Amino acid sequence: MAKPRKTIITCAVTGAIHTPSMSEYLPVTPAEIAEAAIGAAEAGAAVIHLHARNPQDGRPDQTPEAFEPFLRVIKQRSDCVVNITTGGAPTMSIEERVRPAATWKPEVASLNMGTMNFGLFPMLARFEGKLRHEWERDYLANRDIVFRNTFGDIEHILTTLGANGTRFEFECYDSAHLYNLKHFFDAGLVKGPLFIQTVFGLMGGIGAHPEDVMHMKRTADRLFGDNYRWSVLGAGKNQMAVAAMAAAMGGHVRVGLEDSLWNGPGRLARTNAEQVTRARQIIEGLGLEIATPDEAREILALKG
Numbered sequence: 001m002a003k004p005r006k007t008i009i010t011c012a013v014t015g016a017i018h019t020p021s022m023s024e025y026l027p028v029t030p031a032e033i034a035e036a037a038i039g040a041a042e043a044g045a046a047v048i049h050l051h052a053r054n055p056q057d058g059r060p061d062q063t064p065e066a067f068e069p070f071l072r073v074i075k076q077r078s079d080c081v082v083n084i085t086t087g088g089a090p091t092m093s094i095e096e097r098v099r100p101a102a103t104w105k106p107e108v109a110s111l112n113m114g115t116m117n118f119g120l121f122p123m124l125a126r127f128e129g130k131l132r133h134e135w136e137r138d139y140l141a142n143r144d145i146v147f148r149n150t151f152g153d154i155e156h157i158l159t160t161l162g163a164n165g166t167r168f169e170f171e172c173y174d175s176a177h178l179y180n181l182k183h184f185f186d187a188g189l190v191k192g193p194l195f196i197q198t199v200f201g202l203m204g205g206i207g208a209h210p211e212d213v214m215h216m217k218r219t220a221d222r223l224f225g226d227n228y229r230w231s232v233l234g235a236g237k238n239q240m241a242v243a244a245m246a247a248a249m250g251g252h253v254r255v256g257l258e259d260s261l262w263n264g265p266g267r268l269a270r271t272n273a274e275q276v277t278r279a280r281q282i283i284e285g286l287g288l289e290i291a292t293p294d295e296a297r298e299i300l301a302l303k304g
C-alpha cells in the first residue's frame, strides 16, 4: 500500500498587506505574533512565514530588532521551519527588506520573482469606516505602489542570503515570474528542489480562477519538471478553494492572516490556527497527510 503523499502547510501569520483596523485578530505585538506562530504550528503548519509590525500602531516594521523577540520564543517552543520575509511591505527598499533574513539566517526566506503593480486599494472601500490610523488610509489608498523586484534585486537577495545556507520560498504572482525563476535556475544561481509559492488573486498579479491555477501549474511543470515543489496561496476569499484545488493535484498549501482575514464567508478568522485546521481538514479529507516540520525539511531539502 503506497505511503500517502505528505502535504506541507505553510502559515503566514500577519504579513504587511492587512492593517490592524481591518481585524482585531491580526497579530501585531511580538507576543501576539509568537502565539499565532506556535498555535499555527500546533494545528499542523510545518512552515511559518514571518513579518514584524510596530507594536503601537501595527505599521510593518522590517528592522531585524523587531523580529528578535518572537523568533526567540518560537525557537524555544516549536521545531517549525522559520521563513522570514524579504518582501516586507511593497513600499520598502530592497536593502531594508533583506536585512532581517540576512541577520537571523533562517532556513527559508521569501523571494519575490518580479516587479509588479501592488493593488491594496480594493480593500479601502470595505474597511474605510474602521481605519483608526492615518498611515492605514494613506497605505491602502496608494494606487501607485510598485513592488520592485528587478533581476539585480533578486540576484542580490539570492547571493546575500544563499551564502548563509538559507533557501527560498519563490513567490510567483504571474507566469512571467516563473520564467524569471527559470533564468536564475539555468544560470545555476538557485538549486532544486525549488519551493515555488504561486500567488493567486492579488491585485496586480494573476487571478484565482481554476484556469489560472492550472496555467501556473502547467507552466511550472514545463519549465522545471520535477525540480520543484509546488505550493499555492489564494488571497482573501479565494484562500481555501485554491488550497483545495492544489492539494488534490499534489500541491502544498499556504494559509494565514497575511493572505486572508477570513474563516468562511464574512466570518473573521479569530486565529491563524483556525485557517490551518480548515486547510488540514480539506487535505485529510482528500486522504492525504500533512507533513511534519522534519518531513517538510526533507521535501524542501533544507539545511535543518
Ligand SMILES: C[C@H](N)CC(=O)CC(=O)O
Pocket (backbone or CB within 6 Å): 012, 015, 017, 049, 085, 086, 087, 088, 110, 111, 112, 171, 199, 202, 258
Ligand atoms: C502575497 C504575499 N504577501 C507574498 C509574500 O508573503 C511576500 C513576502 O513576504 O515576501
Ligand SMILES: [Zn+2]
Pocket (backbone or CB within 6 Å): 012, 015, 016, 049, 051, 085, 087, 088, 110, 258
Ligand atoms: Zn509575506
